[in-house]
Amino acid sequence: MTKVDGAMATITVDGLEALLQAIQARGYRAVGPTMQNQAIVYDDIESIDDLPRGWTDEQDGGCYRLLRRSDDALFGYSVGPQSWKKYLHAPKLRLWTAERHGDDISLASEAQPEDRLAFIGVRACEIRAIEIQDRTLISDLYADPHYKALRERALIVAVNCGKAGGTCFCVSMQAGPRVKRDFDIALTELLDDGEHLFLVETGSDEGRALIAQIPHRAASNRAIEAAEAVIERTASSMGREMRSDDLNQLLMSNLEHPRWDEVATRCLTCANCTLVCPTCFCTSVEDVSDLSGERAERWRRWDSCFTMDFSYIHGGSVRASAKSRYRQWMTHKLATWIDQFGSSGCVGCGRCITWCPVGIDITEEVRAIRGHDASAEEPR
Structure with missing residues (x-):
């Protein structure tokens, strides 16, 4: 496990709730996993009560269904049908409006979005996908102004995967399951020995400021080792594999x-x-x-x-x-x-x-x- 600033911390479930409240207090619109229409989809969340506590997904080719877990994991699923692209690169966007006023015509471009989005529960493969979208939409000669406005203000609270889906092959694409970069805060959910904790890594000044606001304690070696074991177990249980070097x-x-x-x-x-x-x-x-x-x-x-x-x-x-x-x-x-x-x-x-x-x-x-x-x- 890579340490950020030489230290790691742990927070409880109540600490995660405090983190959500601190994020919203800073003016972010929190978006995370919710259960709707028998699937885990991304939507606005107000508290941890909106998260899919105790649910997981079963996936295969042309098959998706939700199942009950034997614990109260908040992020105990893989990925659902939606990605964060829905928020950064909108499915439908008005570009401009033209109106006739007698013999005159006025043309008004769509205003750039002002939302400050906080993405809660972003997986390593999804961070890699956002990196790829960045390269496509804002890192070339021509930048998408709407994407850029949202991306520059977005806060990413990532989660290291504790479960590989039946169709996952992120290991083959060197895209997961461990979150390595481009996050503000990264969590690993731990549910051992009756405790429900989250190991916390920070990756930005904003992330560090948020963690400083909420109850936390220095991570023990045992918690760090447990988090490492979670990620290794996920990496070794991919549902698919594909050689990708050629x-x-x-x-x-x-x-x-x-x-x-x-x-x-x-x-x-x-x-x-x-x-x-x-x-x-x-x-x-x-x-x-x-x-x-x-x-x-x-x-x-x-x-x-x-x-x-x-x-x-x-x-x-x-x-x-x-x-x-x-x-x-x-x-x-x-x-x-x-x-x-x-x-x-x-x-x-x-x-x-x-x-x-x-x-x-x-x-x-x-x-x-x-x-x-x-x-x-x-x-x-």
Whole structure:
């Protein structure tokens, strides 16, 4: 376990409640895991009573359900259908409004958001996903002003995973389960010997100031060792695995592999995988106007490379087949993303597997292509 500032602390469940209250007292809007519609989703929270105490999730390809735990863990699940992208890179955003006033037209850009968001319970794979979104949306020549405004003011309270989901493979993508950087506060939930504690690490001045406000005590060696054991146990129990060191070469050398045809017979091109993915960033814009023609608006909304219109140009869609659209998504996520941004676009959260209606498994597709790699065959 990496020590921050040479020290660690522990807090109780009451201490976590005090931390939430301190966060809100500093003007943050706290967002965290809640139970809604038989799933764990992110929403506004006021206290620890809003957290999914005593619940966990069971996940597999095309399968998700909640189950009762035998303890009162507050973060005893893996990840649900939503990611923090929902808050930083909104599914739908008005960009500007135009109004006609006689012969004059006024144009007003959408004001930048002023929310100070505090994300509670962010996993290591999700922090990696936010890093990737940062690289895409604010670290290049052109920055998304709405994303930037929210991201710069966001507070991250991370949680080291105590449970690997059935579709998780973050270890394969070097994205978890341990939180290593880019957090303000990191927690590890401990439920041994009848105690319910959280080991606390701080990663910023804001995080240190918050912990200084609440009851805490120096962490014992026993607590640090227990937290280390939690993370090691999670890392050794991943539901999936995928070799990732050669994906760019593997996939780009097999663009005509027969597996693309096979997966196309199962893929519904429903776009679920891109909507639940924490790093997909594709959008489209649409203009709307009222019936009088006096007011018009331009909106940006999430889009997907699985939709027919996404690659439409004059004359038709460039990627008209399910085969070409699935291949575009998977090769971009795992291969050409590396060319563009210097890393894979996948963090191993497993959402695309869990929330695919037909249970298509990206790790299995890679395994099938690797099993008959055309580029590795000797030329005749």
